[in-house]
Amino acid sequence: GQNIDQPTEMTATEGAIVQINCTYQTSGFNGLFWYQQHAGEAPTFLSYNVLDGLEEKGRFSSFLSRSKGYSYLLLKELQMKDSASYLCAVRIQAGTALIFGKGTTLSVSS
Amino acid sequence: DTEVTQTPKHLVMGMTNKKSLKCEQHMGHRAMYWYKQKAKKPPELMFVYSYEKLSINESVPSRFSPECPNSSLLNLHLHALQPEDSALYLCASSQSARETQYFGPGTRLLVL
Numbered sequence: 001g002q003n004i005d006q007p008t009e010m011t012a013t014e015g016a017i018v019q020i021n022c023t024y025q026t027s028g029f030n031g032l033f034w035y036q037q038h039a040g041e042a043p044t045f046l047s048y049n050v051l052d053g054l055e056e057k058g059r060f061s062s063f064l065s066r067s068k069g070y071s072y073l074l075l076k077e078l079q080m081k082d083s084a085s086y087l088c089a090v091r092i093q094a095g096t097a098l099i100f101g102k103g104t105t106l107s108v109s110s
Numbered sequence: 111d112t113e114v115t116q117t118p119k120h121l122v123m124g125m126t127n128k129k130s131l132k133c134e135q136h137m138g139h140r141a142m143y144w145y146k147q148k149a150k151k152p153p154e155l156m157f158v159y160s161y162e163k164l165s166i167n168e169s170v171p172s173r174f175s176p177e178c179p180n181s182s183l184l185n186l187h188l189h190a191l192q193p194e195d196s197a198l199y200l201c202a203s204s205q206s207a208r209e210t211q212y213f214g215p216g217t218r219l220l221v222l
Contacts, residue, residue, distance in 0.1 A: 033211075040198075040218075042200055087153075094207070097207075098211065101152060
Protein backbone atom coordinates (compact mmCIF):
# COMPACT_ATOMS: atom_id res chain seq x y z
CA GLY A 1 0.00 0.00 0.00
CA GLN A 2 0.92 3.64 -0.19
CA ASN A 3 1.68 5.53 3.01
CA ILE A 4 2.16 9.26 3.48
CA ASP A 5 2.61 10.57 7.03
CA GLN A 6 2.38 14.10 8.37
CA PRO A 7 1.79 15.45 11.87
CA THR A 8 -1.89 16.08 12.49
CA GLU A 9 -1.59 19.49 14.12
CA MET A 10 1.01 22.15 14.77
CA THR A 11 0.90 25.53 16.48
CA ALA A 12 3.17 28.54 16.11
CA THR A 13 3.21 32.28 16.73
CA GLU A 14 3.26 35.17 14.31
CA GLY A 15 6.69 35.97 12.94
CA ALA A 16 8.07 32.53 13.79
CA ILE A 17 9.37 29.77 11.51
CA VAL A 18 7.66 26.39 11.31
CA GLN A 19 8.70 23.16 9.59
CA ILE A 20 6.07 20.62 8.54
CA ASN A 21 7.48 17.18 7.87
CA CYS A 22 6.21 14.55 5.48
CA THR A 23 7.47 10.99 5.12
CA TYR A 24 6.35 8.61 2.43
CA GLN A 25 6.59 4.94 1.57
CA THR A 26 5.18 4.44 -1.89
CA SER A 27 5.54 1.93 -4.69
CA GLY A 28 7.08 4.58 -6.91
CA PHE A 29 7.99 8.26 -6.92
CA ASN A 30 7.54 10.89 -9.58
CA GLY A 31 7.29 14.08 -7.57
CA LEU A 32 6.10 15.50 -4.26
CA PHE A 33 3.69 18.41 -3.96
CA TRP A 34 2.67 20.68 -1.12
CA TYR A 35 -0.75 22.31 -1.07
CA GLN A 36 -2.33 24.80 1.32
CA GLN A 37 -6.02 24.46 2.10
CA HIS A 38 -8.05 26.92 4.14
CA ALA A 39 -11.18 25.57 5.78
CA GLY A 40 -13.99 25.20 3.26
CA GLU A 41 -11.79 26.14 0.32
CA ALA A 42 -9.95 24.26 -2.42
CA PRO A 43 -6.28 23.26 -2.10
CA THR A 44 -3.84 25.84 -3.47
CA PHE A 45 -0.56 24.71 -4.98
CA LEU A 46 2.54 25.76 -3.01
CA SER A 47 5.53 23.80 -4.26
CA TYR A 48 6.82 20.83 -6.21
CA ASN A 49 9.99 18.77 -5.70
CA VAL A 50 11.13 15.94 -7.91
CA LEU A 51 14.90 16.15 -7.33
CA ASP A 52 16.70 16.20 -3.97
CA GLY A 53 17.28 19.57 -2.44
CA LEU A 54 15.60 22.79 -1.45
CA GLU A 55 13.12 24.80 -3.51
CA GLU A 56 12.52 28.35 -2.26
CA LYS A 57 9.52 30.51 -3.06
CA GLY A 58 9.27 33.66 -1.01
CA ARG A 59 8.33 32.79 2.57
CA PHE A 60 7.86 29.13 1.67
CA SER A 61 10.55 26.53 1.02
CA SER A 62 10.27 22.81 0.41
CA PHE A 63 12.95 20.18 0.77
CA LEU A 64 13.14 16.64 -0.58
CA SER A 65 15.35 13.64 0.17
CA ARG A 66 14.32 10.75 -2.06
CA SER A 67 16.68 8.28 -0.40
CA LYS A 68 15.02 8.95 2.96
CA GLY A 69 11.47 9.25 1.64
CA TYR A 70 11.27 12.61 3.39
CA SER A 71 10.17 16.13 2.64
CA TYR A 72 9.49 19.22 4.65
CA LEU A 73 7.72 22.52 4.07
CA LEU A 74 9.31 25.51 5.79
CA LEU A 75 7.22 28.58 6.44
CA LYS A 76 9.04 31.75 7.53
CA GLU A 77 7.74 35.01 9.04
CA LEU A 78 4.45 33.38 9.87
CA GLN A 79 1.28 35.39 9.48
CA MET A 80 -2.19 34.76 10.84
CA LYS A 81 -3.41 34.01 7.33
CA ASP A 82 -1.03 31.02 7.22
CA SER A 83 -3.40 29.19 9.56
CA ALA A 84 -4.58 26.38 7.30
CA SER A 85 -4.20 22.72 6.50
CA TYR A 86 -1.02 21.77 4.61
CA LEU A 87 -1.25 18.72 2.40
CA CYS A 88 1.70 16.65 1.25
CA ALA A 89 0.97 14.67 -1.93
CA VAL A 90 3.03 12.16 -3.90
CA ARG A 91 2.72 11.21 -7.55
CA ILE A 92 3.62 7.54 -7.84
CA GLN A 93 4.49 7.60 -11.51
CA ALA A 94 4.27 9.95 -14.43
CA GLY A 95 0.77 10.20 -15.79
CA THR A 96 -0.99 9.24 -12.58
CA ALA A 97 -2.86 11.34 -10.09
CA LEU A 98 -1.77 12.41 -6.63
CA ILE A 99 -1.99 10.52 -3.38
CA PHE A 100 -2.49 12.87 -0.48
CA GLY A 101 -1.38 12.65 3.11
CA LYS A 102 -3.96 13.44 5.78
CA GLY A 103 -2.77 17.01 6.12
CA THR A 104 -1.28 19.08 8.91
CA THR A 105 -3.49 21.73 10.51
CA LEU A 106 -1.34 24.74 11.39
CA SER A 107 -2.66 27.30 13.86
CA VAL A 108 -0.85 30.64 14.02
CA SER A 109 -1.50 32.81 17.06
CA SER A 110 -0.53 36.38 17.85
CA ASP B 111 -4.08 32.50 -15.09
CA THR B 112 -4.55 29.30 -13.10
CA GLU B 113 -8.31 29.42 -12.68
CA VAL B 114 -10.53 26.39 -12.57
CA THR B 115 -14.21 27.17 -12.08
CA GLN B 116 -16.89 24.89 -10.69
CA THR B 117 -20.66 25.16 -10.51
CA PRO B 118 -22.70 25.05 -8.46
CA LYS B 119 -20.90 26.09 -5.27
CA HIS B 120 -23.44 24.30 -3.11
CA LEU B 121 -25.92 21.56 -3.95
CA VAL B 122 -28.56 19.83 -1.85
CA MET B 123 -30.23 16.79 -3.38
CA GLY B 124 -32.43 13.90 -2.42
CA MET B 125 -31.49 10.30 -2.94
CA THR B 126 -33.76 9.98 -5.97
CA ASN B 127 -32.57 13.12 -7.74
CA LYS B 128 -30.33 13.43 -10.77
CA LYS B 129 -27.92 16.35 -10.82
CA SER B 130 -24.66 17.33 -12.49
CA LEU B 131 -21.55 19.11 -11.31
CA LYS B 132 -19.63 21.20 -13.82
CA CYS B 133 -16.00 22.14 -14.09
CA GLU B 134 -14.35 24.44 -16.61
CA GLN B 135 -10.82 25.63 -17.35
CA HIS B 136 -9.46 27.76 -20.17
CA MET B 137 -5.75 27.22 -19.57
CA GLY B 138 -5.34 24.69 -22.34
CA HIS B 139 -4.83 21.94 -19.80
CA ARG B 140 -5.30 18.45 -21.22
CA ALA B 141 -5.75 16.52 -17.98
CA MET B 142 -8.72 16.99 -15.66
CA TYR B 143 -9.59 15.30 -12.39
CA TRP B 144 -12.44 14.76 -9.98
CA TYR B 145 -11.63 14.37 -6.27
CA LYS B 146 -13.92 13.80 -3.31
CA GLN B 147 -13.02 15.31 0.05
CA LYS B 148 -14.78 14.55 3.33
CA ALA B 149 -14.42 16.87 6.30
CA LYS B 150 -10.95 16.85 7.87
CA LYS B 151 -9.75 14.26 5.32
CA PRO B 152 -7.44 14.65 2.32
CA PRO B 153 -8.82 14.66 -1.22
CA GLU B 154 -9.39 11.22 -2.72
CA LEU B 155 -9.13 10.71 -6.46
CA MET B 156 -12.25 9.59 -8.33
CA PHE B 157 -11.54 10.06 -12.04
CA VAL B 158 -8.79 11.27 -14.35
CA TYR B 159 -9.31 12.38 -17.93
CA SER B 160 -6.30 12.80 -20.15
CA TYR B 161 -6.86 14.23 -23.63
CA GLU B 162 -10.61 13.81 -23.10
CA LYS B 163 -10.31 10.09 -22.47
CA LEU B 164 -10.96 8.48 -19.11
CA SER B 165 -7.59 7.16 -18.05
CA ILE B 166 -8.13 6.35 -14.38
CA ASN B 167 -11.28 5.33 -12.52
CA GLU B 168 -10.49 4.58 -8.91
CA SER B 169 -13.31 2.02 -8.51
CA VAL B 170 -15.96 4.66 -7.96
CA PRO B 171 -19.62 3.51 -7.66
CA SER B 172 -21.65 3.78 -10.86
CA ARG B 173 -23.96 6.35 -9.27
CA PHE B 174 -21.15 8.77 -10.20
CA SER B 175 -20.73 9.16 -13.94
CA PRO B 176 -18.05 11.46 -15.39
CA GLU B 177 -18.19 13.09 -18.80
CA CYS B 178 -15.63 15.15 -20.67
CA PRO B 179 -17.45 16.87 -23.58
CA ASN B 180 -14.33 18.75 -24.66
CA SER B 181 -10.88 19.67 -23.43
CA SER B 182 -12.18 22.59 -21.35
CA LEU B 183 -15.16 20.97 -19.66
CA LEU B 184 -15.62 18.18 -17.19
CA ASN B 185 -18.95 17.06 -15.76
CA LEU B 186 -19.86 14.70 -12.96
CA HIS B 187 -23.37 13.26 -13.25
CA LEU B 188 -24.97 12.17 -10.00
CA HIS B 189 -27.84 9.71 -9.65
CA ALA B 190 -29.33 7.85 -6.70
CA LEU B 191 -26.69 9.10 -4.28
CA GLN B 192 -26.48 8.10 -0.64
CA PRO B 193 -26.14 10.42 2.39
CA GLU B 194 -22.55 9.23 2.84
CA ASP B 195 -21.77 10.77 -0.57
CA SER B 196 -22.09 14.21 1.02
CA ALA B 197 -18.70 15.85 0.62
CA LEU B 198 -16.73 18.57 -1.13
CA TYR B 199 -16.21 17.61 -4.78
CA LEU B 200 -13.08 19.13 -6.23
CA CYS B 201 -12.14 19.46 -9.86
CA ALA B 202 -8.50 19.94 -10.84
CA SER B 203 -6.62 20.35 -14.09
CA SER B 204 -3.03 20.16 -15.24
CA GLN B 205 -1.13 20.84 -18.43
CA SER B 206 -0.72 17.13 -18.78
CA ALA B 207 -0.96 14.21 -16.38
CA ARG B 208 2.70 14.86 -15.52
CA GLU B 209 2.30 18.47 -14.44
CA THR B 210 1.11 20.36 -11.36
CA GLN B 211 -2.60 20.16 -10.66
CA TYR B 212 -4.62 23.29 -9.98
CA PHE B 213 -7.86 22.96 -8.07
CA GLY B 214 -11.22 24.63 -8.50
CA PRO B 215 -13.16 25.99 -5.50
CA GLY B 216 -15.24 22.84 -5.22
CA THR B 217 -18.92 22.00 -4.96
CA ARG B 218 -20.19 21.26 -1.48
CA LEU B 219 -22.77 18.51 -1.86
CA LEU B 220 -25.33 17.47 0.72
CA VAL B 221 -27.42 14.37 0.07
CA LEU B 222 -30.57 14.06 2.15
